[in-house]
Amino acid sequence: MSKGNKSTLIILALMLCAGTVAAQKDGGISTQMMQQMEKQQAANPANKALFNAIASNSIDDLSKNFKNQGPVDTHFSTETPKQSIHNQKQSGRCWMFSGLNVLRSNFAKRHQDTLSVAFSHDYLFFYDQLEKANLMLQGVIDNAQKPLDDQRMQFFFRHPISDGGTFCGVADLADKYGLVPQSVVPETYSAENTSRMARLISSKLREFGLELHEMCASKTSAKAIQNRKAEMLSTIYGMLCLTLGEPIKEFTYTFTDKDGKPKGEAKRYTPKTFYQETVGGPLNGTFIMVMNDPRRPYHKTYEVEYDRHTYDGHNWKYLNLPMDEISKLAIAALKDGCKMYSSYDVGKQLDRERGYLDTENYDYGSLFNTTFNMNKAQRIATYDSGSTHAMTLSAVDLDAEGKPLKWKVENSWGATSGQAGCLIMTDRWFQEYMFRLVIDKQYVSADLLKEAEQKPVMVMPEDPLFDMDE
Numbered sequence: 001m002s003k004g005n006k007s008t009l010i011i012l013a014l015m016l017c018a019g020t021v022a023a024q025k026d027g028g029i030s031t032q033m034m035q036q037m038e039k040q041q042a043a044n045p046a047n048k049a050l051f052n053a054i055a056s057n058s059i060d061d062l063s064k065n066f067k068n069q070g071p072v073d074t075h076f077s078t079e080t081p082k083q084s085i086h087n088q089k090q091s092g093r094c095w096m097f098s099g100l101n102v103l104r105s106n107f108a109k110r111h112q113d114t115l116s117v118a119f120s121h122d123y124l125f126f127y128d129q130l131e132k133a134n135l136m137l138q139g140v141i142d143n144a145q146k147p148l149d150d151q152r153m154q155f156f157f158r159h160p161i162s163d164g165g166t167f168c169g170v171a172d173l174a175d176k177y178g179l180v181p182q183s184v185v186p187e188t189y190s191a192e193n194t195s196r197m198a199r200l201i202s203s204k205l206r207e208f209g210l211e212l213h214e215m216c217a218s219k220t221s222a223k224a225i226q227n228r229k230a231e232m233l234s235t236i237y238g239m240l241c242l243t244l245g246e247p248i249k250e251f252t253y254t255f256t257d258k259d260g261k262p263k264g265e266a267k268r269y270t271p272k273t274f275y276q277e278t279v280g281g282p283l284n285g286t287f288i289m290v291m292n293d294p295r296r297p298y299h300k301t302y303e304v305e306y307d308r309h310t311y312d313g314h315n316w317k318y319l320n321l322p323m324d325e326i327s328k329l330a331i332a333a334l335k336d337g338c339k340m341y342s343s344y345d346v347g348k349q350l351d352r353e354r355g356y357l358d359t360e361n362y363d364y365g366s367l368f369n370t371t372f373n374m375n376k377a378q379r380i381a382t383y384d385s386g387s388t389h390a391m392t393l394s395a396v397d398l399d400a401e402g403k404p405l406k407w408k409v410e411n412s413w414g415a416t417s418g419q420a421g422c423l424i425m426t427d428r429w430f431q432e433y434m435f436r437l438v439i440d441k442q443y444v445s446a447d448l449l450k451e452a453e454q455k456p457v458m459v460m461p462e463d464p465l466f467d468m469d470e
Contacts, residue, residue, distance in 0.1 A: 085421030164468030178271030355418020
């Protein structure tokens with residue numbers, strides 16, 4: 001080949017490479033695109049005024065819908081008896097606060113409101129964290145044949161422990177470890193401010209998980225691996241004792257009425273005997289969880305793999321129902337004076353000052369000259385919406401035809417937040433941002449109970465809708 005032909009081939013090859021690189025970069029922001037965006041921004045003279053306003057003010061303050069700012073209607077046609085409001089502080093334990101709210105409400109209901117009780121969150125949280133640590137370590141062992149970059153292994157190492165959860169956790173933990181009064185085991189600083197404790201325990205669990213993964217890879221005996229896991233859990237137990245307090249074994253307690261006056265004799269209890277006296281028996285088997293997931297077929301049962309609090313406990317299992325059927329279940333229970341665990345995407349359209357949730361509270365579209373048009377299924381699928389916070393459903397306001405107008409929940413942000421510690425939500429907001437309801441089986445039809453017992457479709461915990469309530 002002549003020198004000239006070689007030069008021509010080299011030039012063609014360079015041009016081909018340059019073309020390939022250019023093609024690969026077609027998805028970037030080009031100069032033409034940037035000029036177009038700048039031109040469009042400058043074309044609207046109101047944008048300068050909007051920037052001046054937004055730069056110095058809260059977006060929520062500027063987008064508040066003035067027509068929706070009237071007094072909040074606090075009348076409810078159906079309302080359960082009020083109880084004291086607790087505060088989860090800087091923690092993700094809303095699931096536990098809501099679940100224990102239901103249990104203490106049920107206790108008061110059984111005693112015609114002549115007795116009241118408040119359960120210790122710190123006590124149950126200790127065992128929640130210990131059990132989750134074991135779930136993570138045993139999960140690594142069970143999946144040890146998978147590499148560390150496998151999706152399932154990443155699930156354990158990314159979030160080795162958390163303070164979020166669901167009502168299934170309350171049921172499994174209370175059934176296994178019992179309950180104690182709040183006055184006997186009060187909150188510690190780390191119970192109310194979980195982030196630092198969680199970071200340290202998570203770091204230790206990742207270190208332990210890596211060691212267990214390596215032990216499994218080196219064909220260490222199963223007995224040796226379990227012995228080492230027990231030693232690891234002893235370390236976690238010690239960390240929890242120092243932050244949450246060593247779990248109590250026995251205590252003396254006197255029940256009180258709703259005004260705090262003693263009723264009856266002081267008695268000696270263990271956590272299990274106190275649980276037996278206040279709850280009456282195992283929770284598992286007494287309820288079903290229903291959920292509204294418009295992405296999936298209704299009247300089918302689903303189970304979330306590894307979404308549980310204890311290794312030997314129950315995965316989160318739910319029956320998927322349309323919102324109108326969930327509403328009917330909730331109304332039936334409320335009419336009988338029964339509060340319920342429920343969860344929501346509480347950050348959407350929340351007016352914190354008024355303790356009011358409505359789809360028309362804020363008009364973000366007008367402020368930014370755009371629209372937000374995704375429906376519930378689309379918001380879930382794209383991680384734009386999902387269950388983020390558990391609260392205790394306590395009231396509903398019905399019109400003359402028995403249709404819900406608005407709902408009320410007991411929250412766990414303290415008695416001074418919202419409406420005396422509660423939030424009020426319109427039914428149109430409830431339809432869009434309510435996701436889970438735990439309902440006692442006595443309020444569920446035989447047909448739905450049968451559906452809840454069908455073989456569940458297994459779904460993975462990475463699904464957009466299955467983050468734990470916090």
